[in-house]
Amino acid sequence: MASEAQSGPTGNQADNQTGGQFAGHVDGTWHPPGSARAHRARFARTPDGRLALTDLDADAPIEIEDGISISDRIAGAPRRVTFADRSVFVTRDDDALEALFGEKLRSSFFSRIARLERPSTRLFIFGGIMILAIVAAIRFGLPAAARAAAALTPVGINEQIGNGTLASLDRLMLDESTLDAARCKVFSDKLTRMAASIGLERNVKLACRKGTRVGANAFALPGGRIVVTDELITTAGNDNDVVAVLAHELAHAWNRHAEQKLWRAIGVGVALTVLFGDAGTLVEEMASAGTLILETSYTREHEREADLEAIDLLRSIGTDPGHLVTALEKLHKSCGDACAESGWLSSHPGGNERRAYLCAAIGSSEVADTICSQND
Amino acid sequence: MEAQTTVPSVPDAHPVQFHGSASQYFGIWIVNILLSIVTLGIYSAWAKVRRQRYFYGNTSVMGHAFEYHADPIAILKGRLIVVAALIAYYAAQLLFPLGSLVLLLLFVPLYPVVFMLSWRFNARVTSWRNVHFFFDYKPKRDYLTAFGVLVLLQVAAAMTAYLLIPLAAQRKWKLVLKRLSYGRQRFHEAIPAGPIFRGYFLSLLVGLPAWIALVGGFVLLAWMDATSEVPDDETAVEGISAIATPVMMGLVFAVAIISVMLAYAIYTARLRNTVFNNSEIEDVGHATSRLRPVKLWWIMVTNTIAVLCSLGLATPWAAVRMWRYQVETLAFTPAGDLDAVVDRETAAGTAVGAEWTDFEGIDLGF
Numbered sequence: 091m092a093s094e095a096q097s098g099p100t101g102n103q104a105d106n107q108t109g110g111q112f113a114g115h116v117d118g119t120w121h122p123p124g125s126a127r128a129h130r131a132r133f134a135r136t137p138d139g140r141l142a143l144t145d146l147d148a149d150a151p152i153e154i155e156d157g158i159s160i161s162d163r164i165a166g167a168p169r170r171v172t173f174a175d176r177s178v179f180v181t182r183d184d185d186a187l188e189a190l191f192g193e194k195l196r197s198s199f200f201s202r203i204a205r206l207e208r209p210s211t212r213l214f215i216f217g218g219i220m221i222l223a224i225v226a227a228i229r230f231g232l233p234a235a236a237r238a239a240a241a242l243t244p245v246g247i248n249e250q251i252g253n254g255t256l257a258s259l260d261r262l263m264l265d266e267s268t269l270d271a272a273r274c275k276v277f278s279d280k281l282t283r284m285a286a287s288i289g290l291e292r293n294v295k296l297a298c299r300k301g302t303r304v305g306a307n308a309f310a311l312p313g314g315r316i317v318v319t320d321e322l323i324t325t326a327g328n329d330n331d332v333v334a335v336l337a338h339e340l341a342h343a344w345n346r347h348a349e350q351k352l353w354r355a356i357g358v359g360v361a362l363t364v365l366f367g368d369a370g371t372l373v374e375e376m377a378s379a380g381t382l383i384l385e386t387s388y389t390r391e392h393e394r395e396a397d398l399e400a401i402d403l404l405r406s407i408g409t410d411p412g413h414l415v416t417a418l419e420k421l422h423k424s425c426g427d428a429c430a431e432s433g434w435l436s437s438h439p440g441g442n443e444r445r446a447y448l449c450a451a452i453g454s455s456e457v458a459d460t461i462c463s464q465n466d
Numbered sequence: 467m468e469a470q471t472t473v474p475s476v477p478d479a480h481p482v483q484f485h486g487s488a489s490q491y492f493g494i495w496i497v498n499i500l501l502s503i504v505t506l507g508i509y510s511a512w513a514k515v516r517r518q519r520y521f522y523g524n525t526s527v528m529g530h531a532f533e534y535h536a537d538p539i540a541i542l543k544g545r546l547i548v549v550a551a552l553i554a555y556y557a558a559q560l561l562f563p564l565g566s567l568v569l570l571l572l573f574v575p576l577y578p579v580v581f582m583l584s585w586r587f588n589a590r591v592t593s594w595r596n597v598h599f600f601f602d603y604k605p606k607r608d609y610l611t612a613f614g615v616l617v618l619l620q621v622a623a624a625m626t627a628y629l630l631i632p633l634a635a636q637r638k639w640k641l642v643l644k645r646l647s648y649g650r651q652r653f654h655e656a657i658p659a660g661p662i663f664r665g666y667f668l669s670l671l672v673g674l675p676a677w678i679a680l681v682g683g684f685v686l687l688a689w690m691d692a693t694s695e696v697p698d699d700e701t702a703v704e705g706i707s708a709i710a711t712p713v714m715m716g717l718v719f720a721v722a723i724i725s726v727m728l729a730y731a732i733y734t735a736r737l738r739n740t741v742f743n744n745s746e747i748e749d750v751g752h753a754t755s756r757l758r759p760v761k762l763w764w765i766m767v768t769n770t771i772a773v774l775c776s777l778g779l780a781t782p783w784a785a786v787r788m789w790r791y792q793v794e795t796l797a798f799t800p801a802g803d804l805d806a807v808v809d810r811e812t813a814a815g816t817a818v819g820a821e822w823t824d825f826e827g828i829d830l831g832f
Contacts, residue, residue, distance in 0.1 A: 091642075119530075121595065121596035123809075124597065124598075124649075125596060125597070125648065125805075125807070125808050125809070126594075126595040126596060126597045126804050126805060126806075126807040126808070127805040127806075128530070128595060128596075128805070148612070161519075162519075164494070164516055164519045164520050164525060165490040165491075165494065165520065166485055166487075166490055166520065167519050167522070167524060167533075168485050168519055168523055168531050168533070169615020170533065172609065177597055185742075203497060203516075206493070206497055207490075207493030207494045207496075207497050208493055209489035209490060209492060209493050210493075213492070213493050213494075213496055216496060216500070217492070217496045218779070219777060220496065220499065220500055220777060221777055224503075248563075250560075250561050251560045251561060254560065254561055254591075257564070258564060261564070264585040266662030274735050312698070352560070356556065360507075360549075422621055434696060435509055461773075
């Protein structure tokens with residue numbers, strides 16, 4: 091990018107024979123337009139203020155025209171002066187060249203940037219602060235931005251995403267539910283009642299599926315759709331335990347956790363490319379590995395949040411929150427091959443940890459009193 | 467009669483030099499990142515130009531440096547197009563999950579176009595001694611060939627257990643060098659496939675065991691993660707946990723990654739050396755490349771460690787170090803009148819025409 095310097099008046103070469111006193115000069119190389127021919131040359135300002143170019147080898151003047159543009163300053167790289175006829179003068183002496191053109195060039199934006207880029211302890215400290223700021227931004231700013239974005243996304247878009255996701259899940263991993271339609275409706279009604287206590291009865295919908303490849307599972311999709319598999323209903327046995335799981339998923343939907351996750355992924359992707367795209371693939375890969383680790387910690391936070399909020403949701407329809415713990419135990423015990431990585435448990439905090447904070451948060455209830463005092 | 471012994475004259479090989487230093491680049495790098503963040507990425511186009519100008523401008527052959535002339539606005543336009551395309555793709559993926567597969571298929575025929583246009587752009591904005599490089603790409607004439615080499619051959623390579631990768635690489639470089647010229651002086655090449663194949667198999671020998679160990683390790687980790695929730699299967703889990711403690715797993719991963727890097731270095735060095743040592747610029751000269759795989763690998767490993775330990779602050783130092791080695795293992799032997807070389811477009815008289823405005827600045831790092 092070239093900055094426009096003042097156009098030098100055309101040197102009247104006849105007046106400026108070599109041997110005269112030049113007011114200031116810089117040495118370099120001159121090339122005719124589009125040619126690799128190189129002439130050692132001197133670019134100078136004559137005593138009467140005009141710019142003149144002299145071929146040092148031939149000891150003869152070079153005719154130059156109006157309309158000069160000068161490339162931006164960058165440490166160590168040659169500076170290029172391009173004349174109107176597209177011939178160029180190249181030099182490594184930035185300071186002498188800037189002296190030739192005065193304050194206007196020295197104070198141009200990129201000359202200032204180049205001065206900022208000079209190595210100094212201040213710059214190093216800057217760098218350290220920058221790293222900390224970036225880490226803080228990613229650790230705190232990114233989740234906050236994702237929350238805001240999830241909150242601002244129109245419901246229609248979220249629903250569309252959720253429907254689309256369910257469609258692909260149906261195609262790839264889920265089958266039609268083998269459960270009695272009435273049974274599914276029982277759970278659906280309970281879910282709607284819990285949703286009504288937080289004003290979400292219009293958005294939240296239950297989908298019952300046979301989870302052939304995902305086993306006993308339940309999840310909340312963007313837009314308020316909650317999916318539960320037959321296997322989970324069978325494994326839980328007790329209806330209230332299933333409702334407890336649904337309450338947990340409802341809490342996810344209420345907090346738009348699925349939407350936030352999406353936005354975080356987008357934000358990270360964009361941020362990494364913008365910040366580290368030019369620094370090389372290695373740095374970008376390290377940064378993305380770091381954010382992956384962060385993401386699992388966000389997921390655990392979400393899960394804990396959902397667990398604790400499920401307690402209140404269950405109480406709002408008069409169901410004992412202790413069923414959260416019993417559901418946990420049952421699913422834990424029966425989890426075999428079908429559970430693997432996609433089971434309801436695998437992305438959640440460890441069993442004992444969960445049981446502990448759940449029991450503590452519930453306090454006292456009929457079911458909780460029994461199950462929480464049991465030592466496994 | 468006296469036998470005349472003629473001493474073969476050693477051609478003048480001028481080593482390529484790099485004058486820059488890590489401390490100089492550190493400043494540029496920091497300011498680049500800071501301003502890119504502050505401007506939400508807009509400055510990144512100017513940052514890219516400054517970075518390229520720094521590295522090119524500090525690299526010189528026979529006293530003349532390279533120059534990078536890209537217009538940051540063009541780069542910015544290119545980046546915005548890429549961002550828009552990415553957003554469109556992700557949106558489609560979210561809203562119409564199966565429809566997005568169609569979009570992906572669309573990218574396949576586009577890839578050769580982007581590749582060729584990218585080379586055209588980068589060649590045009592690079593110059594040495596005031597003469598710009600030129601990449602002769604004419605879509606009507608070249609698209610099918612480019613598609614064949616860049617897409618079909620790659621697919622064929624993948625289908626033959628990746629054994630044809632060296633062939634695909636050789637054909638790709640032939641595709642490029644046939645169209646490349648320095649000013650009006652064309653590149654000529656006679657790149658043999660043999661050395662590339664040999665380098666590739668050597669690198670497989672070194673890298674495959676490590677690669678298998680890496681993949682096996684990941685699978686093992688995933689399995690452990692899944693089974694750790696199940697208290698029933700404790701004996702099996704206990705057995706594995708005894709061997710696979712986190713420290714040990716970490717060590718295995720580190721060794722595997724370092725070995726894969728060595729394999730990569732062997733292949734990359736061989737490929738670059740073969741390409742440079744078997745091509746020339748008509749009436750201008752030719753380059754010789756002496757990249758040593760082990761030295762390259764060592765720089766890669768120590769760079770990675772340094773960057774990791776310094777939380778990224780050593781990145782500029784690592785970048786300068788790698789560039790310097792890559793550049794200083796090159797030498798240029800002139801063979802002709804350099805003064806006579808002229809730009810390809812001087813005949814036309816005017817500067818850049820409208821045809822350059824498409825996809826300018828989309829540089830995907832080819």
